[in-house]
Amino acid sequence: MTMQNTARVSAEPAGPAREQAFQHALDVLVERRDEFAEQGYVPRDFIDLLKKAGIYRASTPERFGGEPMPPAEFLRLIERISEVDPATGWVASFGSALTYFAALPEETQAEIYADGPDICFAGGLFPMHEPEVVEGGYRCTGVWQFASGCAGADILGVGLAGGEETNGRPITALVDPSQAEIRVNWDVSGMKATGSNQVVLDDVFIPASRTFIRGSEPRIDEPFTRYPALAYAAQVLAVTGLGAARAALDYCTEVASARTSITGGSKRSARPSYQDGLARGEARLRSARSFFYETTDQVWQKALADEPIDDDLRALLRLATTHVAHECRSVVLDAFDLAGTGAIYRTHPLQRYLQDGLVPAQHAMLNSATYEAVGAILLGMKPSVPSFP
Template identity: 20%
Template structure:
């Protein structure tokens, strides 16, 4: 098994969390195929994650959470993704959003305290909803067509959001909307019980099927004035370390694919050979190539996470590094899964084996932010600035 956790983990609490995560991951792996095939959100997995306190990991300690560092957050993401990438990515959005609010201090403290209380004591789930059918990814600068209009002390919100991960399980939706009176883009907190809020089942995809990233429809949704959480500033956005939960997830999928291929090679012996294919030089070369990709991606990602945690004064200058991590790790993960399938051969295409699911799931990383072309643009601009 590919494990370098001895290089990364040196704290008793880390070890205990990872042991629990490993146990959960193995359980999730048993359910992953059926959830994927049926495109069903893993409610059972999240019930167990809540019972083990994994939905409050990034909540500040003063509100009863784990106050997890970015480094430790990524370790959990990677481990859960070994069992089920869709569960890990879904968990990452929730915990990452909470981490971002915690570290940016962009919410009113009383509102944040209330949400943290509900997460810690009631297992509430939250995610951001920013992408729209025509405006595309917010990372490309599109202004939301979703609108918010003030009527006394009430906001009236209308719009259509896509890629709403965890849609059937969310308790709160953080919705970006253009404020009609000012043209500013605001973030609004909308509870699932709000009249006029509806989830439309549109998520029928190649990979990450169990994230249930369905469409969110908002028709004359009314929320109180304090539902406006923040105004999006026009200047260059701050680097967001929490988004590294995305590459950590795909690295976990790649690790699972690599380990599966190695175990397969140890056991599989065709009639044409007097030994298992693990002794074939080309198979060993491919495994070595996978391991080099894994080491390269893993050490890069965790080094940047370490810098983020220990040198907060440098975070504003880390945008290019964070984008580069996502590019390197995600593309390395895709290469690793592809190489694992080459080792296993035609059987890797069969539904009874997990490799074809790994192959579909890992490719979703190309479409998570930031996209590769935006990373190249960012790095190119920095080089010539």
């Protein structure tokens, strides 16, 4: 798959026009989500609808025409998209990824945003390859995995191994999609539509000015760039689980509870076990969601006030994020159990939320190791997870 750039699409004006654009995107998604899953990616024409809804200027600095959203506001939009289709929510979540670009030289940022602030970025950051260092930058050859959303990207990123000059932290290098080949290898059962295929470069020169150390200090000082970038990268993925869990419980409440058993038994909703399971699912989901957004708002207020965000608070943000991913996975599984035998069919509505809702907790930034790392920080110890929190 060879990627080509197209004319830049801009967001509708803030207010009713943008809200209508967002609702239109949701309506189209209801009609096309099966198509996206079948083809294995979210296409550029739908990315353009998300751009019109403001998703892809949500982390562009104001200095360059962006309209940065408070993290909780953006996360709630991704949650709503994910209630329709979690995989498309995952792709839309990379509207947050431009926060990384704040670490680029200001001249490079100005160049990237010269045609407008609505930029779709996709990165295949692992494995980190050793580049050839040449005058003015790097020459890069290699294959990188998991480039979610690459089918609609304006800019691609690849991961390079850092050295002493980066304190071992990885480098992200930016390339134009026309410089790369997208090798289709995304054959999965969950998050099919993310199109997280391979990025292939063959002796591509990348100027040093188009690279940055991931997680390094931003060159632009705005409230959004003060918010912890690595934690936010985990949050925008975890929130897709919230959408999946919400949709799964809503199905159990609104649809499945009205049906009688195929064996001729009573409605499931009349069974104490069904009532108990539904109530416990609501409690787990709402509790995890509250912790997630409460901590997000707490950290955001620090960023707004330009106050230090210490490691303990950053760790709690990572904890709330991992916790919501794992709790949502459990809620989706409980909803699947409540729905009964019919839910095993591939065409059953819960299959979308089951298959996609299990994925966030599998991600490297959200797996169980996070709990151990947070515990170490809260105890005043060094975590075993690199670059944490």
